[in-house]
Amino acid sequence: MSAPRSLLLSLLLLFAVLLPHDAHAQATGTIRGSVLDSSGALIPGASVTVTNAETALERKADTNAQGIFVFPNIPIGTYAVTIGKAGYRTEERSDLSLLTGQVIDLQLPLAIGESTETVNVTSASTLIQTASSTVSTTINREQIQDLPLNGRNPLQLTTLTPGAALTATGTESGQQDNTGLTVNGLRPTENTYELDNAVYNNRFFDSVPILPNPDALQEFTIQSSNYSAQFSGAGALVQLSTRSGTNAFHGSAYEYLRNTVLNSYNHFPAKTSAGTPIKPPFKLNQFGGTIGGPIFRDRTFFFGAAEDLEQRSSANPVTFFIPTAAQMSGNFSSVATQLHDPVTNVNYTNNQITRAASPLSQALYKTYLAPLSATAAGQVTLSPNSNVSSTQYLVKIDHKISASNQVSGRYFYNQNNFQRTFTAPTGFFASNLFRNQSLALSDTHIFSSTLTGTVTVSAGRFARTQIPVAPGLQSLQSLGQNVPLGTQVPIFPGIRANISGFVNIFSGGALTQASTTFDERVNFIKLLHRHTISFGGEFERSRINANDYSYVPGDNQFSGARTGNAAADFYLGYESTFTQDNGRTFYLRENRPSLFIQDDFKVTRDLTINAGIRWEPWLPPTDLNQSLVGFQAGYRSTVAPNAPAGLQFLGDPGVQSSIFKNNWKTFGPRLGFAYNVGGSNRFVIRGAYGLFYGFPEGLLYQRTNQTQPRNFALSIANPANAWDNIFAGTTSPFPRAHTPVSQFATYQFTLPVAGGVLDSNSKVATIQDRNITFEAQINRTTAVSIAYVGNHAQHIMGSRQLNPGVYAAGATLANIQSRRLYQGLGAVEVASSYEYADYNGLQVNVTRRVSQGLHVLTNLTYGKVIDNNSSAIEGNAGPPNPFNLNSSRGPADYDVRLRYNLSALYDLPKFNTNRTLGAIINGWQVNTILSAASGTPITVTSGTDRSLSGVGNDYADLIGNPARVSGASYLNAYFNTAAFQQAATGTFGNSSRGILRGPGSLNVDASGFKVFPIAERFKLQFRAEAFNVINRSNYSNPGSTVASTSTFGRITAAGSPRVLQFALRANF
Template sequence: MDKRYFVGRTSVTLILAAIIASLSNTLLLAQATGGIIGTIVDETGAALPGADVVAHNTGTGADISTVTATDGTFRMPEVPIGVYSVTARLSGFQTLVRQNIEVLTGRTVDLRLALKVGEIADEIAVVAPTPTVQTSSAEVQETIDSRAMRDLPLNGRNPLQLVVLTPGADFTNAGQFNTPENGGFGPSPGISVNGLHATDNNYQIDGGSFNDTATNAAPQLPNPDALQEFTVKSSNYSAQYSRAGGVVQFSTRSGTNDLHGSLFEFHRNDALDATPFFADDKQKFLRNQWGGTVGGPLVKNRTFYFGSLEFTRRRGSPDIKRLTVPSVAARMGDLSARDTVVVDPLTGEPFSGNRIPPERIHAISAELLELYPVAPDGTDTVFQPLQTDRDEDQLLVRLDHRISDAHQINGRWFHGTVDAQRDTGSPTGILGRPSFDNDFLGIDYNYILSPSLTFTGSFSYSRTETTLSPETPVTLQEVGVEVPLASELTPREMRINPTGFSNLFSGGLLNFIPETYEWRAHLMWSRDDHLLQFGLDVQRKEQDSFDASQGSGQFWFNGDRTSSPDIPNSGDPLADLLLGLPSEFRQRGAAPQAFRENKFHPWIQDTWRIHPTVTLNLGLRYEPWLPATDNISPLGGFLPGAQSVELPDAPEGLVFAGAGISDLPDRSKVFKNDWNNWAPRIGFAWDPFANGKTVVRAGYGIFYRDPNFNLLRDNTQQLPFTAKLVTIFDPPSIEDPFAEMPEGSPFPFEPVPVGELEHFVFERPVTTGAVDPNATQSRVQSWNLTIERELVEGLALSIGYVGNRGINELLATEGNPAVFEPGATNANTNERRVLPGIADVRFVTPAFGKSWYDSLQVRAVRRDTTGRGPNIIANYVYGKAIDISSTGVIGTGSPRDPFNPFLDRGRANFDVTHRANISISYPLPSLNSRGGLAEKLLNHWQVNAIINAQTGTPFTVKAGSNRSLSGVNSDNADLVGDPNVEDPTIERYFNTEAFVLPAPGTTGTAGRNSFEGPGRWVVDFSAFKSVFISGVEAQLRVEAFNLFNHTNFSNPVSNLSNANFGEIQNAETPRVIQLGMKIIF
């Protein structure tokens, strides 16, 4: 889009200048690293001080050296991930070399090396598995290595699918990786870690921040062949890391002294796939994914390169969309087949026979109904193919250079693009065309000042541009709706929402450009029994955005207009639509926004080995919250009782600050800075038997949530600076919702310059969004207690309790609700609101934001280093996540009763009581060693699988309309009987007769998320045959996603006003087969 509507765009020159400045100041952060520690003893177990210890990277030839202390211990705390041999030398003893030591991100390998008396020239080589038990850290984490990422069946080749192998981590929508879009609008699905929100996670590439600041989600990620490993830190991570959810770290591959690489292609088409459960035929589908990697030395033992390319093309989808459409008779006004009573709004009496006379059907409504396809056999269901074409490309380049043994530098650049169609199930076709343009640039530097002192750091830059271009075959204005566009930039849209039927919907024009600049410094000092770390994390976050959605207007029809409080079961959304009488109309203007935020977070961490078997982890992070500002205009706040000084005509409660004005004393912006954000971390790891095979670990910490820029984009739209939002309840007609407003439509609307504020007159009532000016940053207290044991060599089992409590969470609610009184109607909502002159206030406040999570977590891991046995990662979680709202500052999850938000305390939307995940990779034993064709066919096979099983997610039975007449989203139904049925079916999953509409003025007795949908299980499987020719491996692969074609059903329709109430109407993707080939050299 035309960037002249944005200010403060960052040029390439500025980016390069920032990089140069960061290098010149060596204010940097390390690449992905782990650590090696250990003890050197003689044959009697006595400590050996003064021994030389060298860790040699077998891939790059780099060495790290140290000397044992007086107690025989040594530390190498900052070791780049990879495979090492560790050599111990001491005069009077034979040299010992421990080979095949694998260092993973964030994990410290603890070695116990016993030297034998003899000549130092005598060398003993020992090959033994890397210890599987972490004995020096209280962190709870899971690391997935490169072999698992490349071998396991990944739907869409997205490595994030493996996050479920971390206990307590799962997708907020369990079936996201069994959909063609793999997450919906963006490339990344939502992930909840230990019951926290998907927006609480921190995604990193080689230590650099890679978060979409608009959503706090991960942008497009490198493909699994470009990654060395990834790690999920899920609980009680060190003070080095921020945010409250999981820390998800992706480590890119690097070149080595040997040339290595791969070529690959994966193919799918509908001929190999199963038929969707609710469809009669398969859908047209074609998907090809191809690319390659290459890495090696530019200068042996000194300079290395690595590159990766991947291209994806998809046409069609194996899934279908299910449309709920009006019957032919209903389109003509005959609603006699429906269960509701249709009341004539002119007479207050039911229409005869539930039939609306043809002359009463509004002409615009008749045209809108023509957009719905006709269902066969008199049903209300039509199946159509999903339109989800998608083109996705990505490039990764990495360079590593060892200046000397003390100085190393590396950098990487990742670029990815996605162009797609988005189809969310509207009869009018695709919602729009989203596109994504992602960049990540990181430069790392490492300086070993001495064997006990290391300085490391990095500069990184990320940019994740998102654009949605709307498409619709017909617009509201083309069917006769007399609503002027909000601005000259507003595209024409179609937005009709009748409860119980598929929406006629097109997307708006959206453009977000989030950018993050990050500098980190990290000093590590090993002294006696302490490993001290000092760090500084500095971030500059920017987001230029433009949102023109709802600029054409949006209508809701929920049955209120054809209902009567004196007639039970009255009101029909379709009847409202036929009469052209909406229950609600909204229109929003469009204005550019330019958010800016700075972060300055110092931290300190001490790993203190108070005893050979006990290590304390002590940390403190300081995270002052310096809320963002808008570089274009002031932001609005909501402070009941306050009167604006800058805008004297503003209704009471609306205040403004920023861009040179302020209604708040001693404050240049609408939020106050929160300086009291201390984040302590404390934990211990105890090796009770002093053999490295058993560890007891526990930890506690305080972590702060990092609000994304949606906090501002969606909740500070206040006159007269930014987009004007108009809400009209019970507008007179669909043709002209502004007909009864004396001033008519306020659109097109132009923001008022700051110099003209004094004379601005507000048109009442004012609809707005605002944030509590006294809001503080949300925080989470997290803890864990875990026992881990190595049962046999390479096999470890852990069991633990993990919990957390969230407080002061920023949640959206109705800030100016309407009070119910005799004679209350939807039309007089604004007259009954608590504060006069103000209509709807989307108010974000920490006043009632709380969450609770408790879980039992069991984990088993078998890591094979011989190449002959299975690699297994398995976990089981029994837990419960509870909150007030699961949608945070966005979405439609406001508490149904704004006077008592805690009434909505219930299971989180993504809560799952029981969940189990297993991954296995198994090289099959050789079946023939006689040579010839039999050996070629029968040997070198490997099978792999990922198994997910879980109980259902919760849902709420909704009334479908605002029965409480409070001006809030729809209320819940009343529960008047036993909702359970003896044998649930997809036609009747629960007892629909147990629910009725609540009485006017009440919010419903059915609890939020008090009912549970069907459970799910799925097996993804792959098998490949390797053929070796002159050092080159060719893999022939076949992969099956949902191998057994098990039907995993979605939750039932839970809206009481929907004609399909109680039915299950959707299911996840059926079995999909993928063929692939890899050439590895």
């Protein structure tokens, strides 16, 4: 073990030994301040007590020689602060609301008098942050509980944060797609999620798993810029807090209901043969409950929550074509294109095919296609089922061992089963089972009035199994295909047969994924004179086991290249491409150690400096299978000496255990200030700069799983034999075991080697974050902030084509391989740190705390994100021009220049003068979320490989003014399509990325509640909620591919129409 790692582990072990190992998992904040006399002089030795109003938790401390006190890491909630000293009146401040991660900074005056005299001031916390330079937004319990949420997914509320946008989020389908939160222009995978101060990231995707339902959450905070050195991550820090028990029993029971009748028609509805619009069937029941209270008053509390979701629905209708009965008899006379024999190339007279049909094609047609209801032309319209079943429960225990030790633990479980549908025949889908678990244990121990320590231990396991489903579980092999599976598969392998322009007989790929994370954190907080110093460390261990059998049964593509028609290709069984592998498996192990120190220095009563540094070395993961493959031009492997030049393997000279090089020099300084102008707590100027590091997700390493020698993938273009027995006359290389490392030295590579590699010279991503904020509290209930937020990200890991073909005279699509940069290699995607991004934004935020029944949070963001690639890292070919990676510089795919959000909760005024009128009107609450945004960029592409480079996503040539022609249809001619043409042969197109802008969006969700008091503490609530209540058609971007003539320039899809939901709740 290296010296730096040994030192780090020793320090972490020392921290862990020093602290008691109890269990406590709560979201916390800090209350601190100074005590002054009437002249403004600081008073040392004053006694300060903070008391939680709901649990009676009490902490005590004395002010130090500088008159300063601090209560770090106390559970969120409502507090009273009491200050006393001989010769002074006792001062008490009540109703201080402490939020997650918040620092409440108080200046408390004491008046001369008897200590038995108490001055009680009921004063809510200030709405502005006077002691921290972090830019953050907190969504409280009322907002989580009462704002309308489609699918009851709390992640949707993150968009109420300035600079935040959701590009993809799960709703009815159980939240399994929570992967699209981008904040201040940074990638979704850069975000860090915490649940009760414990890490809550699925490291395979670096996304947030399924969240607890809104009834189980107390609040959450999004720290969007320059957070403390205590925390890792490069993007936003999203801290979610679950509810706790209190001294009073409380709970709820509820059910939410949606069905087809309550929904409106989409702007582009499917229609019956008679032209009648169709609403896809939909029924949703979401029901559950919570309960919390004391086990022993003032000491031990519990909270529990459970919820089930049952959704029975059909996806939007899909339309496709199947070969007609005549065509499956060899009669293609209805096809205008002249067809020819795939072997002899002789034309068929009147398109009557004389070659014998494929028995496999006939069996597949008879089993899956013939039973479908089709028109005479073979058109089929289906509404595939998209059912979801989900259950979750949460248990939490809080216990006060003593005045110096408060402990608790929390366990969260979720299981989600849903059907992933495809444009495929009836009964074809992929059954997905997600099973997620999260456990958090920690303890906060008070050593003295100036020293507090916290140790937190957490574990999370996020597992997924995808099982292909086809009626009768009939595979191609069971239907007669003489092609062995690539390897033995423990579950049904599925079917992959795509007839281009007709139907994709596809049931998804078999796969299993499991991401397990263990995390230990130690944090000390020391009050030293005017300094509040935090220091500690963290050690996170992740294990990712993934098995992907998608291509084990073989992928069969019928494009029409063999006969002139895809259905004729299928009839005869002659494919354009056959691809098969022996399964892709990898077992990653990664350690993420870190140390930090943070000093919040109160220079004066009005000026606070936040300075810190975090050390988090990048130790890229290792693979237990040793399947990772690297690349460095000209390198010759000694581990696998027969490998083409450039390939690197674990054990080669200079190659580390993870291909990427360890980086022990990743120090991240963070510096900020908060200036309380005039000490009035009415106007604050805050600013900060920080250096952050971003580590790639586990999915990145999957790209090497098709690369020899450990794994083997075969791709045959235009196979000589029909698909019934592709390997007739030869020997199939399958089934094939994974090659052990011991055989790498003698392995004979099949050339050219294709797949994916890692650029061994890649660097860790760095993000330089900066902000300046002007914040003012207008009155007791309203605050306004204006902030500039910016960042510069470089060395972001991205995917690109490593081995394109170089254009030369005589170049064709058929001779790309002979023109590739690295002979011996075929098409190879490389993961390398070539990407960058820049964000600059102006953010205006207005908060109105509850006053006269109204709570408002609204913000406006004007910003711009520029990068050179925005696409997902896996399966992305990267910039069209691989010879000039900067040629794709332009607005990011998720760049939205202008975004406005408004959320409001309003309790209608009560009428007490008329009992009858009051019974009708009283108890109503109305709430809304309004969001409006400008459009996202549109990049116009050729749609074919005009550069003949093998990349295939070239830009179009711009030959005119792309603005929509006056009088042209908005939907059918969104832009001037005549201004574009396919790029000239051998070029990458002269138009630029993001040259156009798509339609903007406007959405209004609303809810109305009526409360019926049954008893003093028991109430019934009826809720009605509407999503897209104004039923506005929010159009998707138009087709932007020149070669797709039927959709080019046309808008063919829109967002969800108005959806209604009703609920009945019982609360106590």
